Amino acid sequence: MKIPSMLAWAFGSLLMVALVGARTDNAGIPETSDTDHVAQRLLAARCTVCHSIELIVQQRLDRDHWGTIVKKMSSWGAEVSELEQEVLVAYLASRYHPNAGPVLAEEPEPKLFPSIDKAQGNAKRGQNLYGQNCVPCHGLQGIGGVGPKLAGNQVLTDAPRFWETVLNGRAGMPSWGTILSGQEIADIHSWLQTLK
Amino acid sequence: MWLNQHDDLSRREFLLNAIGGTVGLCLSGPLAFGLSRDQLAEVDSDSEQPLIGRVPRPLDAETPVDSFHSWLTPNHRFFVRSHFGPPAGDLAHASAWQLRVQGLVDRPLTLSLGDLRQFEEVTVTAVLQCSGNGRAFYRPQTPGVQWERGAVGNARWTGVRLRDVLQRAGIQSSARHVHMQGADRPVSERTPMFIRSIPLSKALHQDTLLALRMNDEPLPLLHGAPMRVITPGWMGESCMKWLTDLTVQEDEAKGYYMDTAYRYPSEPIEPGKPADRIRMLPVEAMVVKSVIVQPTDAMVVHRGPVVVEGVAWTGEGRIATVDISTDDGRTWQQADLFREDVSYVWRQWRLVWQANEIGSCTVLARATDDAGHVQPPTSPWNPGGFLWNGMDRIRLRVDA
Numbered sequence: 001m002k003i004p005s006m007l008a009w010a011f012g013s014l015l016m017v018a019l020v021g022a023r024t025d026n027a028g029i030p031e032t033s034d035t036d037h038v039a040q041r042l043l044a045a046r047c048t049v050c051h052s053i054e055l056i057v058q059q060r061l062d063r064d065h066w067g068t069i070v071k072k073m074s075s076w077g078a079e080v081s082e083l084e085q086e087v088l089v090a091y092l093a094s095r096y097h098p099n100a101g102p103v104l105a106e107e108p109e110p111k112l113f114p115s116i117d118k119a120q121g122n123a124k125r126g127q128n129l130y131g132q133n134c135v136p137c138h139g140l141q142g143i144g145g146v147g148p149k150l151a152g153n154q155v156l157t158d159a160p161r162f163w164e165t166v167l168n169g170r171a172g173m174p175s176w177g178t179i180l181s182g183q184e185i186a187d188i189h190s191w192l193q194t195l196k
Numbered sequence: 197m198w199l200n201q202h203d204d205l206s207r208r209e210f211l212l213n214a215i216g217g218t219v220g221l222c223l224s225g226p227l228a229f230g231l232s233r234d235q236l237a238e239v240d241s242d243s244e245q246p247l248i249g250r251v252p253r254p255l256d257a258e259t260p261v262d263s264f265h266s267w268l269t270p271n272h273r274f275f276v277r278s279h280f281g282p283p284a285g286d287l288a289h290a291s292a293w294q295l296r297v298q299g300l301v302d303r304p305l306t307l308s309l310g311d312l313r314q315f316e317e318v319t320v321t322a323v324l325q326c327s328g329n330g331r332a333f334y335r336p337q338t339p340g341v342q343w344e345r346g347a348v349g350n351a352r353w354t355g356v357r358l359r360d361v362l363q364r365a366g367i368q369s370s371a372r373h374v375h376m377q378g379a380d381r382p383v384s385e386r387t388p389m390f391i392r393s394i395p396l397s398k399a400l401h402q403d404t405l406l407a408l409r410m411n412d413e414p415l416p417l418l419h420g421a422p423m424r425v426i427t428p429g430w431m432g433e434s435c436m437k438w439l440t441d442l443t444v445q446e447d448e449a450k451g452y453y454m455d456t457a458y459r460y461p462s463e464p465i466e467p468g469k470p471a472d473r474i475r476m477l478p479v480e481a482m483v484v485k486s487v488i489v490q491p492t493d494a495m496v497v498h499r500g501p502v503v504v505e506g507v508a509w510t511g512e513g514r515i516a517t518v519d520i521s522t523d524d525g526r527t528w529q530q531a532d533l534f535r536e537d538v539s540y541v542w543r544q545w546r547l548v549w550q551a552n553e554i555g556s557c558t559v560l561a562r563a564t565d566d567a568g569h570v571q572p573p574t575s576p577w578n579p580g581g582f583l584w585n586g587m588d589r590i591r592l593r594v595d596a
Binding site: 049050051052054055058059060061062065069075076077078098136137145146172 | 249250251252253254256336337339341342382383384385386387388
């Protein structure tokens with residue numbers, strides 16, 4: 001599934017949420033919905049770029065507070081659209097609210113996309129995708145930052161290692177296999193190979 | 197020469213010093229605070245868990261209260277609070293370190309660590325505490341790291357006086373505040389930098405230090421190596437780590453970490469409500485506080501003498517008394533105080549309680565400082581969850 005179709009799906013789910021109302025059953029245990037999976041992917045891809053998930057799951061805040069925090073994080077560089085912010089706030093407020101218990105089940109691993117095809121990359125698309133996903137850690141033009149320098153990095157010529165790293169994560173890098181499609185990863189790979 | 201150890205620090209020693217000596221943090225999972233996993237393996241050598249992790253990246257971890265049996269908190273057991281985590285290894289290396297002093301000064305300075313040898317060496321023992329220590333006890337809960345009781349410690353800090361460095365630069369008459377910045381950087385360029393300022397009066401206080409050593413060891417990386425500010429009696433956010441820039445100015449520093457964070461309302465507000473139209477004061481001095489180290493919560497003790505002990509501290513003043521209640525606040529007994537009765541340090545206290553009645557009881561500790569401030573049952577709620585100093589409370593069961 002590609003990001004645009006995922007967002008359309010998220011938007012549809014969001015409308016459903018608005019119609020159905022609160023997403024907790026009588027015992028107060030949140031049910032897992034499709035929107036939750038979108039939110040879980042966003043947490044992994046957009047939030048844990050800068051800080052680990054523990055900072056989020058120890059909070060017990062109402063919807064207004066979560067709204068304020070997500071907006072602040074967006075202004076601080078988290079790559080989340082307004083629609084994605086709404087998905088995140090709904091998820092966080094349903095799970096990490098003031099009446100939630102002190103210990104919750106671990107934040108679930110986002111579901112993997114069903115198939116990762118190692119398609120032919122398109123460097124032009126890859127440049128865009130890099131800007132949306134990789135630049136906070138790896139820097140403009142792949143010059144490095146919190147994450148290693150990628151321009152000219154040997155990992156680009158070692159395809160199995162490149163794919164393994166991107167799909168499963170490495171050290172502080174989150175797993176992107178849950179976020180990007182195989183085509184998108186191939187696009188980014190193609191663009192990175194154009195850098196000196 | 198105490199500074200030589202910095203100059204000669206090898207890469208390996210530098211990494212070992214990241215968290216204080218050869219005993220490491222035992223945290224699993226990736227810790228992307230500038231050390232790679234391989235580098236971490238070098239410091240991760242102890243099977244004991246010295247700290248309670250709150251956030252692995254950037255690292256926030258607090259000291260287990262049983263470590264407060266020691267009057268000085270060992271470096272590897274000292275709490276860690278990170279806004280962004282340490283600068284990348286090479287940037288923090290002592291041999292390349294430069295401290296810039298500029299702004300409203302007659303002679304802007306750029307000093308290496310070696311240059312600091314020209315100033316008098318000073319040691320101050322002082323409590324360092326995160327202003328969010330105890331945030332987890334506020335109701336309703338407030339956003340931020342949910343610290344409980346251990347985001348505090350007592351250490352010997354050695355370095356040079358900030359005053360001496362500023363006076364070497366020549367402070368101009370219009371100067372009122374000293375802005376501080378460290379070498380740490382956020383992941384995103386859109387995240388505000390951690391910039392703080394302190395009033396000139398605190399910067400010129402004889403006990404305010406540029407610290408290079410902690411408990412007689414080189415300052416560990418996670419505690420700001422090679423150089424951090426220590427403002428004794430004030431909360432930790434004034435104690436800038438990885439210090440690279442001092443800028444003397446007429447006004448307070450601007451930005452999120454001065455204007456919004458680390459402030460509390462000047463008058464009581466309704467818990468859970470925003471502090472609209474109320475003047476917000478900057479967090480500066482610590483407030484009077486005590487913690488029960490022993491016994492621990494939910495412990496079963498035997499009838500007869502029970503040793504109740506802990507530590508107590510306050511801001512720039514001294515602890516006057518610590519009172520203990522073993523009946524949930526109905527009656528109080530005064531504890532004995534130990535160690536030097538001087539500013540900035542914590543006092544150890546002890547009471548031998550005759551536990552005669554079998555059953556459950558609640559033990560409370562309440563400190564009073566020399567300005568007459570008394571630890572309240574709970575602290576006034578504030579939206580940032582700062583300055584918690586509610587009486588420490590444990591539940592015990594007395595058995596035959």
